[in-house]
Amino acid sequence: MAIEVKNIVKTFGSFAALDNVDLKVADGExxxxxxxxxxGKTTLLRIIAGLDWPDSGxxxxxxxxxxxxxxxxxxVGFVFQxxxxxxxxxxxxxxxxxxxxxPRAIRKDEAxxxxxxxxxxxxxxxxxxxxxxxxxxxxxxxxRIALARALAIEPRILLLDxxxxxxxxxxxxxxxxxLRSLHNEIHVTSIFVTHDQxxxxxxxxxxxxxxxxxIEQIGSPGEVYDNPATAFVHGFIGESIVLPVDVxxxxxxxxxxxxxxxxxxxxxxxxxxxxxxxxMAVGPAGTGALEGAIRHVRSFGPIQRAEVALSGSEGKxxxxxxxxxxxxxxxxxxxxxxxxxxxxxxxxx
Amino acid sequence: xxxxxxxxxxxxxxRTYAPATDVSVAAPAPRLEIGRAEPGTAQRNLRTEPGPxxxxxxxxxxxxxxxxxxxxxxxxxxxxxxKGIGAYLAALAEPEALAAIKLTLLIAAISVTLNLVFGVIAxxxxxxxxxxxxxxxITLIDLPFSVSPVIxxxxxxxxxxxxxxxxxxxxAHNVHILFAVPGIALATIFVTFPFVxxxxxxxxxxxxxxxxxxxxxxxxxxxxTFFRVTLPNIKWGLLYGVLLCNARAMGEFGAxxxxxxxxxxxxxxxxxxxxxLYNEYQFVASFAIAxxxxxxxxxxxxxxxxxxxxxxxxxxxxxx
Amino acid sequence: xxxxxxxxxxxPGFGLTMGLTLTWLSVIILIPLAALFLKxxxxxxxxxxxxxxxxxxxxALKISFGLSFAAACVNLVMGTVIVWALVRYRxxxxxxxxxxxxxxxxxxxxxxxVALTQLFAQKGWLGAPLAExxxxxAFTPIGIFIAMIxxxxxxxxxxxxxxxxxxxxxxxxxxxxxxxxxxxxxxxVILPSLIPALLTGFALxxxxxxxxxxxxxxxxxxxxxxxxxAPLLIVIRLSEFRxxxxxxxxxxxxxxxxLIIFLINRLQxxxxxxxxxx
Numbered sequence: 022m023a024i025e026v027k028n029i030v031k032t033f034g035s036f037a038a039l040d041n042v043d044l045k046v047a048d049g050e051x052x053x054x055x056x057x058x059x060x061g062k063t064t065l066l067r068i069i070a071g072l073d074w075p076d077s078g079x080x081x082x083x084x085x086x087x088x089x090x091x092x093x094x095x096x097v098g099f100v101f102q103x104x105x106x107x108x109x110x111x112x113x114x115x116x117x118x119x120x121x122x123x124p125r126a127i128r129k130d131e132a133x134x135x136x137x138x139x140x141x142x143x144x145x146x147x148x149x150x151x152x153x154x155x156x157x158x159x160x161x162x163x164x165r166i167a168l169a170r171a172l173a174i175e176p177r178i179l180l181l182d183x184x185x186x187x188x189x190x191x192x193x194x195x196x197x198x199x200l201r202s203l204h205n206e207i208h209v210t211s212i213f214v215t216h217d218q219x220x221x222x223x224x225x226x227x228x229x230x231x232x233x234x235x236i237e238q239i240g241s242p243g244e245v246y247d248n249p250a251t252a253f254v255h256g257f258i259g260e261s262i263v264l265p266v267d268v269x270x271x272x273x274x275x276x277x278x279x280x281x282x283x284x285x286x287x288x289x290x291x292x293x294x295x296x297x298x299x300x301m302a303v304g305p306a307g308t309g310a311l312e313g314a315i316r317h318v319r320s321f322g323p324i325q326r327a328e329v330a331l332s333g334s335e336g337k338x339x340x341x342x343x344x345x346x347x348x349x350x351x352x353x354x355x356x357x358x359x360x361x362x363x364x365x366x367x368x369x370x
Numbered sequence: 371x372x373x374x375x376x377x378x379x380x381x382x383x384x385r386t387y388a389p390a391t392d393v394s395v396a397a398p399a400p401r402l403e404i405g406r407a408e409p410g411t412a413q414r415n416l417r418t419e420p421g422p423x424x425x426x427x428x429x430x431x432x433x434x435x436x437x438x439x440x441x442x443x444x445x446x447x448x449x450x451x452x453k454g455i456g457a458y459l460a461a462l463a464e465p466e467a468l469a470a471i472k473l474t475l476l477i478a479a480i481s482v483t484l485n486l487v488f489g490v491i492a493x494x495x496x497x498x499x500x501x502x503x504x505x506x507x508i509t510l511i512d513l514p515f516s517v518s519p520v521i522x523x524x525x526x527x528x529x530x531x532x533x534x535x536x537x538x539x540x541x542a543h544n545v546h547i548l549f550a551v552p553g554i555a556l557a558t559i560f561v562t563f564p565f566v567x568x569x570x571x572x573x574x575x576x577x578x579x580x581x582x583x584x585x586x587x588x589x590x591x592x593x594x595t596f597f598r599v600t601l602p603n604i605k606w607g608l609l610y611g612v613l614l615c616n617a618r619a620m621g622e623f624g625a626x627x628x629x630x631x632x633x634x635x636x637x638x639x640x641x642x643x644x645x646x647l648y649n650e651y652q653f654v655a656s657f658a659i660a661x662x663x664x665x666x667x668x669x670x671x672x673x674x675x676x677x678x679x680x681x682x683x684x685x686x687x688x689x690x
Numbered sequence: 691x692x693x694x695x696x697x698x699x700x701x702p703g704f705g706l707t708m709g710l711t712l713t714w715l716s717v718i719i720l721i722p723l724a725a726l727f728l729k730x731x732x733x734x735x736x737x738x739x740x741x742x743x744x745x746x747x748x749x750a751l752k753i754s755f756g757l758s759f760a761a762a763c764v765n766l767v768m769g770t771v772i773v774w775a776l777v778r779y780r781x782x783x784x785x786x787x788x789x790x791x792x793x794x795x796x797x798x799x800x801x802x803x804v805a806l807t808q809l810f811a812q813k814g815w816l817g818a819p820l821a822e823x824x825x826x827x828a829f830t831p832i833g834i835f836i837a838m839i840x841x842x843x844x845x846x847x848x849x850x851x852x853x854x855x856x857x858x859x860x861x862x863x864x865x866x867x868x869x870x871x872x873x874x875x876x877x878x879v880i881l882p883s884l885i886p887a888l889l890t891g892f893a894l895x896x897x898x899x900x901x902x903x904x905x906x907x908x909x910x911x912x913x914x915x916x917x918x919x920a921p922l923l924i925v926i927r928l929s930e931f932r933x934x935x936x937x938x939x940x941x942x943x944x945x946x947x948x949l950i951i952f953l954i955n956r957l958q959x960x961x962x963x964x965x966x967x968x
Contacts, residue, residue, distance in 0.1 A: 070587060092586045092587045093587070093588075093591065097587060099584070101583070105580035105583065105584040106581075107584070107585075107599055107602075109603060110602075118588055118598070119588035119590075122585070122589055122590040122594045122598070123589060170588065171587075171588075
């Protein structure tokens, strides 16, 4: 089902959790809401679920006003960050809960409920845990049971709040792939909240990057990584080298010295130059836009990571670059650096 | 209650405080031995006092508790059985005693039931929602804890007594509150008012609203959410509150004494009968009734200890 | 609109449960207590002053407050000793004695009253040996004092115990590593960090003793001006149908216990601000 969120404003006291947010989610999408804590992503998710209410704005699910209904009537599957499994019920009863509390008129008979729960437990590959209690499960198992429970009510949309946040790194990786393939299987429109960029880029079809209650950029994982729309997105996604520069016309200057690169249409004035570590080409001294002395080199895998103290900054500006290992860099060596790809954003923030 | 559970949680921690004489107990305190090849005695004693002082402190504590707390309890049973078990049973079989036991049970049933219902409702409102003035409301609920029992009775005399605010009206309509069951029940409800709510509020606040939110999002109604999700989670805390509420309701003396009127065989609860019999020098009979109340107290304490352990287990977060 | 309530919060029932809570609270607690103050306002200031400064009232208040204070002081010291023994040492029966501390909480006050009286009466287990030394406890102010100690001890123990348990062992090790001997560590490092809890326990024991009735009146002797406590005087005035007198004394006691509760709250807030929760 498609979701449409319009002009949502939500404040907690004087803190603006959501500041006029618009978002459209297409049917069958797997969308990530990505942002640092306090960016408003969880609040937005809870508003869509009916667990929180906006001060103003609209939420429509499949063209129908969702704000006129409470959470229990929206048929939205919600997976809580800490799972919120009912600790006094077995896994089976947890998954069956949504079916058992249906109004008598539409409630399925016991056999149907049992069959459906069993199917769901099969789907999340945990049918052998049916009689356990939540406290007897591992974190990853709990996560999958919480998902099965949410799916039991045949939700029109599925919302997941930091679905992997409480898991250790290895389980997190496994579950990411699993969630992707599950989504391919059941195809229900899904939104998940995360502060982990890798998770968002790896799992989602589309990523919504949020900061301070506003949406900074919406795009495919490739788009937000390769073409960050704002300085925040560039800084938040992937590791970046950030240098304070001045733009005058098409000229870019660092510490008063001109860099031999075009300003790419950035407005004149103070600005920030963003370059990915691996987009900094290393060459012999005197051939690039920047110059510096190698202070430290570590090699691992296909790359070598070098700390470079830029010339002209009295060694105060030190950046980290990733270079291929075709030529071993030496400590003390003077090299030139040339940004292959970069972005310049006005330094308002 | 939170401090009670705190006690239980800390049992493992207690080990590290043990005096070093017991090697097996001293062993789990590696912190004390770090940095020394030889676990010298001076270092082991880092966090405890010299032997003689330890002995004096323990002896003082035991002596004090024995004299001031254990002995009075022993005296109750010794006096009750001082004329043999026959006299004891005969005293309990007196019609006056039976009437007092019946009245006490009735009063406890009324006040515990009402405070149970209220306590759950109040705990729901206070712990599951955010609103201004919450701390003040909790303070108001706590008020009866800081009011003298005598005053708790007095306020109902002022309301319903012959010279009280509603006295004339009650008399005109022939309604008996004071010196009758309703008055005793009201005074008992007053003094036991906070127990259930206070046992539940911290527990429910700690449990948060996530499971309830999950139930709602799965389509459950408010009542379904309460009975299927909230209630099973708070059952031990609820029982704990009811237990303490019941003990106090059955044992209340001061407040009930003021509103009861001491009508023999009619408005005397067990604690009041203890007083009357004692003042009439019927010591065996008095202590026989007192022994029942003392048993109630002991059972309550044991049950409370068991429940605290349960609560402690229930509170263990679902850590991985 | 049907969503008016839901708009505020997810969980249902706030209006209903809050309404019931406030109603029940008003009926059982607030209206009766208001009646007490209403009754007091029927008195002129002179009348009120006359009642509470009459010799008998004044003496009853002095006895209640004075002995409660003294008993709370004993509880403060002995409570600390008990907590120390229970938390820091292992000895046979430690868990049992830990449980025993709660008995004064659990034992009905009338039972405690008759038991203490029996124990300290002239022929009692403790009364008889004490009489040998010419010490009379039952039916004297000393009896009141003893009963108040009995009733107050759990307050100090149960308030201080969790704090001592939670005390970070590293601060003691730090003190020792800085060269402090055990005496210094205990009196300069540990006890000062227990002060808020000790004062709270003291205040709770004090407040409880002031209002205590059941466990005191049997052993007190109840001689006007000598061993008559304020709660008993309220009961006596009531039985004489002197409601105004009873009310005036009650208000003084109530205001005093509210003040103590207020002080406890301030104390705890102060302690929390000073010693951050770890």
